[in-house]
Amino acid sequence: MSNEATLHGHAEVGTSHEVHDDEHGVHHHKETFITKYVFSQDHKMICKQFLITGMIWAILGGLMSVLFRLQLGYPDSTFPWLEDILGKWAKGGKIQPEAYYALVTMHGTVLVFFVLTGGLSGTFANFLIPLQIGARDMASPFLNMLSYWFFWMASVVIMCSLFLETGPASGGWTSYPPLSALGGTSEGSKAGMDFWIIGMALFVVSSLLGGLNYITTILNMRTKGMSMTRLPLTIWALFFTAVLGVLSFPVLLSGLILLLFDRHAGTSFYLSDIFIASTKQALPNEGGSPILFQHLFWFLGHPEVYIIILPAMGLVSEVMSVNARKPVFGYMAMVGSLFAIAILAFLVWAHHMFVTGLNPFLGSVFVLLTLLIAVPSAIKVFNWITTIWRGNLRLTPGMLFAIGFVSLFISGGLTGIFLGNSTLDIHLHDTLFVVAHFHIVMGVSAFFGMFCGIYHWFPKMYGRYLNNTMSYIHFWVTFIGAYLIFWPMHYEGLAGLPRRYLDYSGWHSFNQFGDLNRFISTVAMVVFSVQLMFVFNFFYSIFKGRRVTSTNPWGANTLEWTTPIHPGHGNWPGEIPEVHRWAYDYGKDGREFIQQTEPIGANESKH
Amino acid sequence: MSTIFLILILLLGFLITFQIAKASEYVGILKGEKKNLEQNNRINGFLMIAFLVLGLIGVYWCNELYKGKILGESASDHGEKIDTMLHITIAITGIVFFITQILLFWFAYKYQYSEKRKAYYFPHDNKLELIWTVIPAIALTVLVGFGLLYWFHITGDAPKDALQIEVTGKQFSWIFRYPGKDNMFGKKYYQNINDEKDNSLGLLWDDPATHDDLVVNTTVYLIVNKPVKFIINSRDVIHDVGLAHFRMKMDAVPGTPTTMWFTPKYTTDEMRKKLNDPEFDYELSCDQMCGRGHFTMKGIVKVVTQPEFILWRAKEKPNYARVMADKTPAAPVQTDSTKTPTAKLNTEAPAKLVANAK
Numbered sequence: 001m002s003n004e005a006t007l008h009g010h011a012e013v014g015t016s017h018e019v020h021d022d023e024h025g026v027h028h029h030k031e032t033f034i035t036k037y038v039f040s041q042d043h044k045m046i047c048k049q050f051l052i053t054g055m056i057w058a059i060l061g062g063l064m065s066v067l068f069r070l071q072l073g074y075p076d077s078t079f080p081w082l083e084d085i086l087g088k089w090a091k092g093g094k095i096q097p098e099a100y101y102a103l104v105t106m107h108g109t110v111l112v113f114f115v116l117t118g119g120l121s122g123t124f125a126n127f128l129i130p131l132q133i134g135a136r137d138m139a140s141p142f143l144n145m146l147s148y149w150f151f152w153m154a155s156v157v158i159m160c161s162l163f164l165e166t167g168p169a170s171g172g173w174t175s176y177p178p179l180s181a182l183g184g185t186s187e188g189s190k191a192g193m194d195f196w197i198i199g200m201a202l203f204v205v206s207s208l209l210g211g212l213n214y215i216t217t218i219l220n221m222r223t224k225g226m227s228m229t230r231l232p233l234t235i236w237a238l239f240f241t242a243v244l245g246v247l248s249f250p251v252l253l254s255g256l257i258l259l260l261f262d263r264h265a266g267t268s269f270y271l272s273d274i275f276i277a278s279t280k281q282a283l284p285n286e287g288g289s290p291i292l293f294q295h296l297f298w299f300l301g302h303p304e305v306y307i308i309i310l311p312a313m314g315l316v317s318e319v320m321s322v323n324a325r326k327p328v329f330g331y332m333a334m335v336g337s338l339f340a341i342a343i344l345a346f347l348v349w350a351h352h353m354f355v356t357g358l359n360p361f362l363g364s365v366f367v368l369l370t371l372l373i374a375v376p377s378a379i380k381v382f383n384w385i386t387t388i389w390r391g392n393l394r395l396t397p398g399m400l401f402a403i404g405f406v407s408l409f410i411s412g413g414l415t416g417i418f419l420g421n422s423t424l425d426i427h428l429h430d431t432l433f434v435v436a437h438f439h440i441v442m443g444v445s446a447f448f449g450m451f452c453g454i455y456h457w458f459p460k461m462y463g464r465y466l467n468n469t470m471s472y473i474h475f476w477v478t479f480i481g482a483y484l485i486f487w488p489m490h491y492e493g494l495a496g497l498p499r500r501y502l503d504y505s506g507w508h509s510f511n512q513f514g515d516l517n518r519f520i521s522t523v524a525m526v527v528f529s530v531q532l533m534f535v536f537n538f539f540y541s542i543f544k545g546r547r548v549t550s551t552n553p554w555g556a557n558t559l560e561w562t563t564p565i566h567p568g569h570g571n572w573p574g575e576i577p578e579v580h581r582w583a584y585d586y587g588k589d590g591r592e593f594i595q596q597t598e599p600i601g602a603n604e605s606k607h
Numbered sequence: 608m609s610t611i612f613l614i615l616i617l618l619l620g621f622l623i624t625f626q627i628a629k630a631s632e633y634v635g636i637l638k639g640e641k642k643n644l645e646q647n648n649r650i651n652g653f654l655m656i657a658f659l660v661l662g663l664i665g666v667y668w669c670n671e672l673y674k675g676k677i678l679g680e681s682a683s684d685h686g687e688k689i690d691t692m693l694h695i696t697i698a699i700t701g702i703v704f705f706i707t708q709i710l711l712f713w714f715a716y717k718y719q720y721s722e723k724r725k726a727y728y729f730p731h732d733n734k735l736e737l738i739w740t741v742i743p744a745i746a747l748t749v750l751v752g753f754g755l756l757y758w759f760h761i762t763g764d765a766p767k768d769a770l771q772i773e774v775t776g777k778q779f780s781w782i783f784r785y786p787g788k789d790n791m792f793g794k795k796y797y798q799n800i801n802d803e804k805d806n807s808l809g810l811l812w813d814d815p816a817t818h819d820d821l822v823v824n825t826t827v828y829l830i831v832n833k834p835v836k837f838i839i840n841s842r843d844v845i846h847d848v849g850l851a852h853f854r855m856k857m858d859a860v861p862g863t864p865t866t867m868w869f870t871p872k873y874t875t876d877e878m879r880k881k882l883n884d885p886e887f888d889y890e891l892s893c894d895q896m897c898g899r900g901h902f903t904m905k906g907i908v909k910v911v912t913q914p915e916f917i918l919w920r921a922k923e924k925p926n927y928a929r930v931m932a933d934k935t936p937a938a939p940v941q942t943d944s945t946k947t948p949t950a951k952l953n954t955e956a957p958a959k960l961v962a963n964a965k
Contacts, residue, residue: 272862
């Protein structure tokens with residue numbers, strides 16, 4: 001075990017670790033503001049950096065959705081104040097088509113990558129991995145720090161792209177070429193697209209640095225007695241997430257580099273037979289295939305949705321078990337289903353491409369593999385429900401979000417069975433049904449997992465509690481709001497309303513939902529404002545929240561609750577605790593909980 | 608002014624919430640943690656069951672409200688299969704949805720914290736887990752089975768006698784080409800595309816097969832009860848031929864032609880009567896993000912009877928005839944055509960185009 005060493009791999013990376021090897025515990029470095037809060041190598045600080053950056057992005061991404069919901073809900077109205085904010089992008093108080101498409105594109109990019117990947121994995125992998133496996137820090141605190149700062153650089157590049165004269169990327173978060181490859185086809189495909197590619201490349205670097213670190217840490221730095229099968233499910237989930245990211249993000253990067261070549265080096269990877277009407281010019285490129293990009297993109301893009309949802313599943317499993325005062329049901333089945341989902345994640349990407357002219361036989365293979373995912377997902381859902389069965393539930397805000405997650409995951413997962421079936425996908429592909437499906441199953445669900453984690457571990461992060469009343473309001477408004485927004489949207493999709501339309505009034509077949517669109521927009525704004533209240537609660541409680549008075553306020557078994565209320569860099573003041581049992585001995589032998597550090601008693605029953 | 612007013616109200620509402628939240632926190636401390644937890648549990652447990660009941664009513668009500676607005680009966684034979692598949696899927700997923708949601712919220716309500724209850728130590732049960740692995744697997748086998756049966760039928764080869772129409776998407780409209788009497792599409796090459804010279808598809812005039820090809824914009828005519836096969840192309844970016852009433856969809860990919868076939872069941876007139884809507888038209892929507900005009904990229908599909916179709920077809924002039932208004936069809940290539948420009952069209956076009964062609 002080189003846990004002790006990493007504690008000190010701080011100022012002098014990779015040098016003279018042995019010098020300190022005899023020392024354990026809290027060891028006060030001379031910390032300046034810069035090393036403590038900015039270029040910190042403490043995983044707990046890096047976690048907070050990821051979390052707060054993610055929150056800033058979430059607010060911006062959410063605000064974007066409010067703006068385009070305004071257009072969708074009130075296509076005939078004008079909002080002069082929009083012109084004050086957005087200038088030419090909202091000429092005459094109406095969001096222009098280019099601006100609308102830029103908004104949806106950036107909303108998708110920001111939330112999928114910067115909030116639900118960077119913000120979610122970055123936060124909880126950093127926070128929980130060392131604390132729950134019993135390590136003093138990550139395998140490489142320095143790479144961990146770099147991971148955040150690459151994320152930061154990616155954020156800066158994407159943020160800058162919002163202020164370009166031709167606007168940010170606007171070809172959808174999937175940025176399919178040729179639209180994304182040719183500046184002549186769209187304003188957003190000019191400089192904005194280059195910024196997008198560079199930003200995403202930096203993001204991939206960040207994600208790889210983080211992921212490799214998480215995998216190494218989990219495999220090598222578990223404390224004594226912490227076998228893989230004693231790991232809390234959070235760690236298993238974060239482990240599979242990291243594996244998925246490491247194996248799939250490079251494929252996206254390669255796809256983006258080819259796109260960059262097509263844009264600037266005259267190659268024809270994705271381009272063929274193109275005539276640009278705006279310049280009246282036929283391009284010389286022949287023989288490329290835009291479908292190739294879709295294969296490369298979705299080879300990441302599909303695992304990406306599991307990269308988003310697996311950590312949420314892990315957080316929910318843990319929080320649910322702690323607050324049900326009952327072991328998570330079917331631990332091995334939970335791990336097995338995570339594993340199955342991780343494997344299948346790589347084998348289903350072409351279900352996003354059923355109507356691209358894909359060979360129907362190939363399509364049928366992907367139907368089979370896609371619907372197979374429903375089996376491990378079903379196992380997880382039934383196991384969660386059984387976990388709360390005959391429990392003694394404490395409905396804390398974290399627990400509410402966990403239950404909400406399961407409900408949303410069921411609803412969104414079931415509509416996935418519609419879309420994964422190629423026959424139905426012919427009708428439903430690229431309609432609002434898809435929008436409703438993925439917002440519920442990976443957007444809102446993943447957010448619920450994240451909130452569940454934040455509410456549960458906030459006391460560990462900051463030594464204070466979040467305000468309960470605001471938390472409950474936050475939960476109920478978000479939960480009800482999410483269903484009100486996305487449930488009726490399925491009907492719009494069944495009616496065939498295509499997604500990425502900013503105004504349906506010109507269509508005889510699609511203009512029957514004007515009232516509904518207004519309703520959805522209104523609810524979206526209410527839900528957004530409640531998120532702002534959460535953000536306020538978060539920052540207010542960091543400074544003014546009720547103080548945590550005991551080290552283990554939830555009565556949980558895992559190792560992070562054996563650290564002091566305000567753990568220093570290195571987490572445990574003395575020896576790293578030794579683990580004697582799995583993480584879920586709740587309600588066993590009449591005892592409410594038995595921490596992992598407690599040796600197995602002589603008369604203890606077996607599980 | 609009203610905006611400022613709205614913001615003020617919001618801020619005020621927030622302040623009140625915040626004050627209540629702060630006050631209830633103090634009250635909570637005074638009452639003691641345990642009592643506080645019990646009270647919160649009761650409130651939220653009740654809300655859980657209330658959410659379930661109101662949610663189920665909401666699901667029913669939402670369905671009543673919108674089921675009449677989702678396009679009605681399919682207008683193509685393939686669409687019928689897709690609708691059947693939809694109903695099977697709704698039935699199976701619906702059962703799972705209601706069972707799991709009801710259990711989830713019922714348990715959340717029923718097993719909320721009580722001093723008297725002890726949580727039941729129940730770490731795993733292989734039999735139970737086997738049951739809920741096998742049952743979903745069986746249900747999914749059914750869904751995959753039906754799905755693939757229909758899928759292969761829909762994506763299978765079109766009948767030989769199908770009406771062939773080439774569909775080409777461009778930013779932001781649709782172009783349709785009929786093969787003419789020879790039933791053959793003439794050759795085309797994208798480098799020849801020239802909108803000013805009325806050659807929007809880049810047809811090669813030295814291929815005689817192009818001469819009777821009919822090229823029309825925006826509105827396409829189909830024959831009722833006759834299978835139609837679309838050969839789909841794109842001139843610039845990826846588009847998608849979306850036919851909501853026929854339940855069909857296929858991408859238009861530049862450089863890679865795709866196909867789709869179906870049989871329309873009702874003429875436009877029949878649909879108008881059926882829906883009691885004299886303005887009804889089948890609309891062709893672009894379903895793949897293609898740029899600023901994506902949401903306006905509309906085509907019209909007119910389904911007519913065979914005689915009506917023949918009449919319409921006879922009236923339309925082939926593209927070649929439009930371009931060569933004054934030329935004899937037998938001599939499309941004229942190097943000296945620049946000397947005899949017509950009033951409407953510059954006949955230099957074909958000569959240059961052929962010269963450029965490979």
